[in-house]
Amino acid sequence: MLARVSSTPTFKRLPRAVREQQMLDAAVKVFSRRGFHAASMDEIADDAGISKPMVYAYLGTKEELFVACLHREGTRMMEAIAGAAASDLPADERLWRGLRAFFGFVGAHRDGWAVLYRQARGEQPFAAELATMRGRLVEVVAGMLDHALRAKGREVRATDLEVVAYALVGATESLADWLADHPEADPEKTATRMMNVAWLGADQLLRGITWHPPAG
Amino acid sequence: MLARVSSTPTFKRLPRAVREQQMLDAAVKVFSRRGFHAASMDEIADDAGISKPMVYAYLGTKEELFVACLHREGTRMMEAIAGAAASDLPADERLWRGLRAFFGFVGAHRDGWAVLYRQARGEQPFAAELATMRGRLVEVVAGMLDHALRAKGREVRATDLEVVAYALVGATESLADWLADHPEADPEKTATRMMNVAWLGADQLLRGITWHPPAG
Numbered sequence: 001m002l003a004r005v006s007s008t009p010t011f012k013r014l015p016r017a018v019r020e021q022q023m024l025d026a027a028v029k030v031f032s033r034r035g036f037h038a039a040s041m042d043e044i045a046d047d048a049g050i051s052k053p054m055v056y057a058y059l060g061t062k063e064e065l066f067v068a069c070l071h072r073e074g075t076r077m078m079e080a081i082a083g084a085a086a087s088d089l090p091a092d093e094r095l096w097r098g099l100r101a102f103f104g105f106v107g108a109h110r111d112g113w114a115v116l117y118r119q120a121r122g123e124q125p126f127a128a129e130l131a132t133m134r135g136r137l138v139e140v141v142a143g144m145l146d147h148a149l150r151a152k153g154r155e156v157r158a159t160d161l162e163v164v165a166y167a168l169v170g171a172t173e174s175l176a177d178w179l180a181d182h183p184e185a186d187p188e189k190t191a192t193r194m195m196n197v198a199w200l201g202a203d204q205l206l207r208g209i210t211w212h213p214p215a216g
Numbered sequence: 217m218l219a220r221v222s223s224t225p226t227f228k229r230l231p232r233a234v235r236e237q238q239m240l241d242a243a244v245k246v247f248s249r250r251g252f253h254a255a256s257m258d259e260i261a262d263d264a265g266i267s268k269p270m271v272y273a274y275l276g277t278k279e280e281l282f283v284a285c286l287h288r289e290g291t292r293m294m295e296a297i298a299g300a301a302a303s304d305l306p307a308d309e310r311l312w313r314g315l316r317a318f319f320g321f322v323g324a325h326r327d328g329w330a331v332l333y334r335q336a337r338g339e340q341p342f343a344a345e346l347a348t349m350r351g352r353l354v355e356v357v358a359g360m361l362d363h364a365l366r367a368k369g370r371e372v373r374a375t376d377l378e379v380v381a382y383a384l385v386g387a388t389e390s391l392a393d394w395l396a397d398h399p400e401a402d403p404e405k406t407a408t409r410m411m412n413v414a415w416l417g418a419d420q421l422l423r424g425i426t427w428h429p430p431a432g
Contacts, residue, residue: 093430100429121337160409163391167413170390171383178382188429193376195427197383201417211411213316213404214309 032111074133091148099191106176107187141165248327290349307364315407323403357381
């Protein structure tokens with residue numbers, strides 16, 4: 001198989017999974033350049049070197065293709081974060097490594113982030129796909145906080161952890177937007193800034209220090 | 217004038233500003249119920265008790281009307297926050313009152329938030345209007361942090377303050393989304409949770425405590 005592919009490297013001989021990745025590469029590039037509405041299936045097919053009917057056959061309509069792009073980019077991002085934030089590290093180092101991986105990913109894909117993510121935020125069914133991805137990220141962060149608390153023999157209600165995780169994920173997305181808009185900004189410096197907000201807050205929470213409204 | 221209006225309260229006699237508010241009330245209601253794409257100008261005109269050509273004459277196309285709704289709701293929200301967070305209070309109390317006003321506003325307008333805000337996020341030209349509003353909020357928060365720092369005789373670079381403010385605004389938006397999706401959740405309790413993230417973090421920052429990446 002390998003020998004045959006390398007001796008006659010035509011698209012026809014490539015396995016389905018490889019061709020799908022080529023189409024997705026082309027689709028991410030074209031969606032990032034043109035935006036979802038202006039992007040054409042012709043341009044995507046051209047860029048992938050595959051006929052348009054074949055793109056439809058493999059990945060469906062333009063909408064389905066966009067969801068597939070979101071899904072792949074989101075999965076890659078989650079893998080980068082999860083790979084960096086191994087669970088045997090102390091909580092601050094896990095958070096730091098996760099944030100550095102995240103902002104590194106966004107910094108390396110500023111165009112893709114700006115277009116894929118921002119477009120997906122407001123439009124169905126993309127917003128639903130994005131909400132699912134965000135939900136997974138919230139679970140990961142809440143799990144991490146829970147793990148750190150239990151290591152200190154403490155426990156916090158699941159809803160409270162979920163809400164803190166939502167806040168941290170929201171803060172991180174907001175800074176990712178900022179980073180995408182500032183090509184001169186350094187991803188690692190941005191991760192450090194986020195740690196200053198997230199960790200110094202989370203650190204106090206993990207110590208059992210909570211804020212209470214003033215009386216009256 | 218007033219006497220004439222109250223003796224013959226027909227729509228014809230109402231001043232332009234009052235009629236515009238009626239149309240915006242109707243538009244917010246219909247956009248919240250139907251979403252931007254499905255909302256019809258007929259329904260908005262019906263609901264406002266004004267003819268459709270008159271709605272176009274006053275407020276323009278459906279797109280312009282949506283932007284006007286966003287603008288009015290955003291301004292109301294900013295007024296609620298700014299009114300609550302008077303500048304002679306200590307920083308934590310300003311933040312707390314601002315957050316309580318914000319989550320109170322979202323809690324009282326869950327449908328409007330969910331539809332207006334979420335739709336606006338992803339679609340031009342609404343996303344641009346929302347970015348302008350977010351920019352103003354970031355400036356307010358950065359100014360508040362700057363004020364608190366200067367009161368302690370300290371100074372932080374404007375970019376750092378802006379980034380922290382972006383993170384806080386992003387965290388707050390994320391929790392507002394959570395609140396809109398949880399009709400049983402209490403806005404005040406949500407504001408307290410946000411304080412636990414935002415203030416305990418900001419408090420350390422204001423003390424000059426910053427986080428540094430581990431060596432290596």
